[in-house]
Amino acid sequence: MGKQKLAVLFGGRSGEHEVSLISATSIIENIDKNKYELYLIGITKEGHWRYYDGDIQKIKTGEWEQESKKVVFPGDPSYKGFFLVEDPQKIYPIDVIFPVMHGPYGEDGTIQGLFELAHIPYVGCDVLASSTGMDKLMAKAIFASAGLPQGKYIGTYRHEIEKDAEKVVVSIEKSFPYPVFVKPANMGSSVGISKAKDRDELLKALDIAAQYDEKIIVEEFIDGREIECAVLGNYEPKASVLGEILPSNEFYDYHAKYQDGGKSKLLIPAPVPSDKSDEIRELAIRAYKALGCSGLTRVDFFLERQTGKVYLNEVNTMPGFTEISMYPKLWEATGISYAHLIDKLIQLAIEKFNKKHNK
């Protein structure tokens, strides 16, 4: 059997473009080149698709963009691959795609829809699980219907805030006490998220969130430890050991995640009693199944300090994937190396595609 032709997609239009460049570089460096023939396609922040076959180290720095070529990846399944605009007669066939992108337009079902149209297997969740997983309000509604434990929340919209911010604030204040968390419904990496301790801060927080999304979620504050679980698989998903985040800031904001010189700490395995750990891993699998995830997803929890109660926070259908990111680290601690994990994800993509299309 020849090598499988794998397209690695990186970059993208979201605020997590840079994170994607780092995740993709790690994957490209570690993937088994005897098994896979790699084709690298970067998407610029403006959304332009570019083919790149230069030095891997120039991905992280953004230099790849200057040395890349305009590419078209059609949704027409007769192509099952891509072509360069400079030579549209030459088709590059692709067997499987690894979209290493986070946030809107990468992790939210939009690009997954293109792969469905093109009829090519791809790593990770399908359109529905990606889009519901990305939308914090929609995900919560699904988790609630599956009986999963969550904090209180309410949704609001930019147009409601513009029309009558006082009214929005009053209804939030009726729902739960300060402090509250205000988030754009569709983002990631803590972009646009604030903790508001009073009415003034809440008004500001709503304005900030509304800059990123027209849909906003407001949540009660949970004083909890941040516990994460990596789930892997299609029809019989498995949960990893747990990890804990010790944020370097008041909460795990963008700065604490990416800019604080690694002062936020990951504890793997999380120091949690084994019965609690079993409970959380079980909940992670239930959340995964409730959304209909496939391939991979990281499921994030709060473990309330006072009560030991577990709350589901959110899921990440394409979690950070550098060698030192939580998702791969959790699998490493569970017995699956980084390189093996990449291989497994690609094979899960092919398995899912074949089962779905009854092959």
Ligand SMILES: Nc1ncnc2c1ncn2[C@@H]1O[C@H](COP(=O)(O)OP(=O)(O)O)[C@@H](O)[C@H]1O
């Ligand atoms: N309801 C909450 N109570 C306490 N802390 C929260 C709450 N919601 C979010 N946080 C803090 O904000 C961080 C980012 O929120 P999260 O919902 O995970 O968004 P993102 O998708 O951007 O990661 C969390 O890791 C946590 O530190």
Ligand SMILES: [Mg+2]
């Ligand atoms: Mg998060």
